[in-house]
Amino acid sequence: MTTAAHSVVEPSPRSKAIAGTLVILYAVISMIPLVWIGMTALKTPSDAIAYPPKIIFTPSMAGFCDLFTTQSRQTEDYIKTLPPPTDTCDEITRSRGLVTAGPSNFLPRFFNSFIIAFGSTFLAVALGTLAAYGFSRFKVPMADDLLFFILSTRMMPPIAVAIPIYLMYRELGLSDTHLGMILLYTAVNVSLAVWLMKGFIDEIPREYEEAAMIDGYTRLQAFRKVVLPQAATGIAATAIFCLIFAWNEYAFAVLLTSGSAQTAPPFIPIIIGEGGQDWPAVAAGTTLFLIPIVVFTVLLRKHLLRGITFGAVRK
Amino acid sequence: MADIRVENLHKSFGDFVAVKESNFTVADGEFFVMLGPSGCGKTTTLRMIAGLELPTSGAIHLAGEDVTFKRASARDIAFVFQLFALYPHMNVRKNISYPLENQGVPRSETRTRVEEAARILRITHLLDRSVSGLSSGDRQRVALGRAIVREPLAFMMDEPLGALDSELREVMIGELRALHDRLGATTIYVTHDQTEAMAMADKIAVMNRGSIEQFASPQEIYDRPASMFVADFIGDPAMNLIPFQAGLEVGQAHVRIAGAEIAVPTIREGVAETHLALGARPEHVALVDDGGLRGEVYGTEYLGTHQVVTVATYEGHVRAIVEAERSVRVGANVGLTFRPERLSLFDRGSGRAVSTDWSLGGPHHG
Ligand SMILES: Nc1ncnc2c1ncn2[C@@H]1O[C@H](COP(=O)(O)OP(=O)(O)O)[C@@H](O)[C@H]1O
Numbered sequence: 007m008t009t010a011a012h013s014v015v016e017p018s019p020r021s022k023a024i025a026g027t028l029v030i031l032y033a034v035i036s037m038i039p040l041v042w043i044g045m046t047a048l049k050t051p052s053d054a055i056a057y058p059p060k061i062i063f064t065p066s067m068a069g070f071c072d073l074f075t076t077q078s079r080q081t082e083d084y085i086k087t088l089p090p091p092t093d094t095c096d097e098i099t100r101s102r103g104l105v106t107a108g109p110s111n112f113l114p115r116f117f118n119s120f121i122i123a124f125g126s127t128f129l130a131v132a133l134g135t136l137a138a139y140g141f142s143r144f145k146v147p148m149a150d151d152l153l154f155f156i157l158s159t160r161m162m163p164p165i166a167v168a169i170p171i172y173l174m175y176r177e178l179g180l181s182d183t184h185l186g187m188i189l190l191y192t193a194v195n196v197s198l199a200v201w202l203m204k205g206f207i208d209e210i211p212r213e214y215e216e217a218a219m220i221d222g223y224t225r226l227q228a229f230r231k232v233v234l235p236q237a238a239t240g241i242a243a244t245a246i247f248c249l250i251f252a253w254n255e256y257a258f259a260v261l262l263t264s265g266s267a268q269t270a271p272p273f274i275p276i277i278i279g280e281g282g283q284d285w286p287a288v289a290a291g292t293t294l295f296l297i298p299i300v301v302f303t304v305l306l307r308k309h310l311l312r313g314i315t316f317g318a319v320r321k
Numbered sequence: 322m323a324d325i326r327v328e329n330l331h332k333s334f335g336d337f338v339a340v341k342e343s344n345f346t347v348a349d350g351e352f353f354v355m356l357g358p359s360g361c362g363k364t365t366t367l368r369m370i371a372g373l374e375l376p377t378s379g380a381i382h383l384a385g386e387d388v389t390f391k392r393a394s395a396r397d398i399a400f401v402f403q404l405f406a407l408y409p410h411m412n413v414r415k416n417i418s419y420p421l422e423n424q425g426v427p428r429s430e431t432r433t434r435v436e437e438a439a440r441i442l443r444i445t446h447l448l449d450r451s452v453s454g455l456s457s458g459d460r461q462r463v464a465l466g467r468a469i470v471r472e473p474l475a476f477m478m479d480e481p482l483g484a485l486d487s488e489l490r491e492v493m494i495g496e497l498r499a500l501h502d503r504l505g506a507t508t509i510y511v512t513h514d515q516t517e518a519m520a521m522a523d524k525i526a527v528m529n530r531g532s533i534e535q536f537a538s539p540q541e542i543y544d545r546p547a548s549m550f551v552a553d554f555i556g557d558p559a560m561n562l563i564p565f566q567a568g569l570e571v572g573q574a575h576v577r578i579a580g581a582e583i584a585v586p587t588i589r590e591g592v593a594e595t596h597l598a599l600g601a602r603p604e605h606v607a608l609v610d611d612g613g614l615r616g617e618v619y620g621t622e623y624l625g626t627h628q629v630v631t632v633a634t635y636e637g638h639v640r641a642i643v644e645a646e647r648s649v650r651v652g653a654n655v656g657l658t659f660r661p662e663r664l665s666l667f668d669r670g671s672g673r674a675v676s677t678d679w680s681l682g683g684p685h686h687g
């Protein structure tokens with residue numbers, strides 16, 4: 007019996023090639039929907055539903071125009087009486103026998119998403135970090151039970167608590183408010199934040215704070231100046247997870263928002279209904295919706311990859 | 322600078338007693354070492370003195386003031402941690418100056434003090450480096466720098482040399498002692514390494530399972546161990562502890578072990594028939610051809626300046642330090658004699674030393 011020597015350090019060129027191919031294949035497959043959405047956003051409505059699908063097409067701003075404006079159908083004669091179009095969108099719209107009626111709700115909805123997602127992320131990470139520090143450094147009675155309880159809030163599907171929350175929010179006047187949505191997403195995310203941050207803070211030797219406290223700093227000062235900088239990596243990772251959840255959340259947003267506090271996820275599908283199946287507008291909305299989270303992740307990527315203690319503690 | 326007085330200091334974690342009724346005083350400017358095996362409560366004692374842990378009972382006085390329940394930040398004690406605990410997000414200069422930052426020390430003075438500390442520790446060239454690239458010896462110096470820059474009332478050091486390789490450790494032992502001689506600061510130093518303790522200490526407390534077994538100068542501890550634990554823990558090779566059974570009378574100056582009559586320091590304490598042990602440092606044991614406690618050479622260990630000969634007797638192995646030139650044959654039948662005035666006697670039941678002329682502080686005979 008002969009077994010090839012297994013090297014832990016260096017995989018064979020063949021297995022490397024196979025692994026590489028698989029990874030690339032997976033990346034391509036998962037990129038296809040994104041590319042599809044990006045392309046659709048730049049098509050005209052008729053190109054978007056053409057069969058077989060058009061890979062090569064003339065880019066059009068129609069999708070973005072439809073996304074940002076509302077339009078009304080007018081007779082050709084009426085359109086002719088109008089002053090010349092002021093911008094490209096006007097032009098595109100009129101060529102389809104429509105007139106721009108005013109700005110759509112997309113920007114305010116997008117802005118709502120921004121406030122609610124970042125607001126709740128900030129709160130969840132801040133509360134989670136403080137709670138995790140407490141659990142990590144102090145003797146908390148029944149700490150394990152409490153931690154399990156905190157985690158268990160994340161175990162049930164949102165639909166299970168949808169109705170009570172809906173009723174409570176209506177009673178408290180929190181329905182369709184920014185505050186209500188921020189509190190809700192914070193409550194959901196804080197459990198994740200506590201658990202993630204506890205792991206990161208446990209990794210930071212308590213000697214650092216003790217050194218600072220012996221050197222005359224209060225615990226709070228030591229926390230701020232010694233623990234927080236070293237927890238930056240964990241904070242960044244936790245913030246990304248919280249933000250992704252809050253940014254993408256759909257079920258509660260549909261249930262609890264409809265007007266002034268509506269976020270982008272429930273808004274984008276509504277576009278479909280306005281004046282036929284306007285896929286380019288939906289795709290344009292989705293594309294824009296993806297951008298902030300990508301930017302945020304890329305900005306924090308360095309933090310995510312950096313080691314936690316930088317090797318300054320002796321092993 | 323300050324003296325430190327610890328009274329009946331006690332610490333338990335739940336049912337487990339980590340420090341038991343500890344009492345000692347460190348005089349102003351003294352280099353005091355707590356020595357003992359891992360887990361015996363050294364770090365816990367140190368942390369209570371520094372204010373990082375609250376005692377279960379007892380009191381701590383720093384410079385005459387009761388600081389038992391004072392916050393760590395209010396005690397003016399510097400602590401060098403077992404893990405150096407350098408702040409990884411600050412460079413060397415920032416690490417050293419950090420303790421001064423919230424004391425309202427003017428910027429120019431901070432600068433001079435940091436540079437003075439760096440000069441003493443010979444790390445001036447590292448001041449603007451990041452701490453992550455430093456060798457463990459340099460990290461140790463930075464940690465010391467952070468302690469001395471404050472000019473605190475006292476220093477606490479928890480196994481500060483534990484991470485260094487033996488060569489560097491030897492260098493740092495010399496440097497630490499020189500630093501202490503220069504600053505004259507009251508220092509409590511914790512280690513499990515007897516070489517470090519012996520080389521640096523003015524006073525040593527040997528700890529075992531939360532209790533202080535002996536509190537004395539290094540010489541006292543080596544010469545007159547107060548208990549079998551200390552006798553066994555201190556010295557390399559360790560003190561021979563030869564078991565025998567007898568009763569002792571005041572004034573008696575001999576014991577009988579396996580038929581051999583062995584002269585010992587005059588007994589000053591009557592002991593009823595019980596299990597005893599004779600304690601003899603290997604350098605106080607000699608090999609003879611006739612007479613003495615008989616045994617067979619079991620092995621020899623040649624060390625250049627001398628050799629350690631292990632002799633198997635009916636009472637167990639006994640080690641003797643013998644001149645390097647003497648040829649000792651393994652298996653040879655030899656006798657062991659002992660230097661009478663330097664022997665210790667222990668009660669194996671309690672582990673305590675029996676009072677003799679020697680244990681009560683008889684004169685050193687060179
Ligand atoms: N926070 C704690 N909780 C429970 N047990 C502890 C704690 N700190 C120390 N101990 C126990 O107390 C004993 C003494 O610890 P320590 O003072 O660190 O010993 P040393 O420094 O002499 O090695 C050890 O057995 C340790 O397990």
Ligand SMILES: [Mg+2]
Nearest residue numbers: 360363364479
């Ligand atoms: Mg320790």
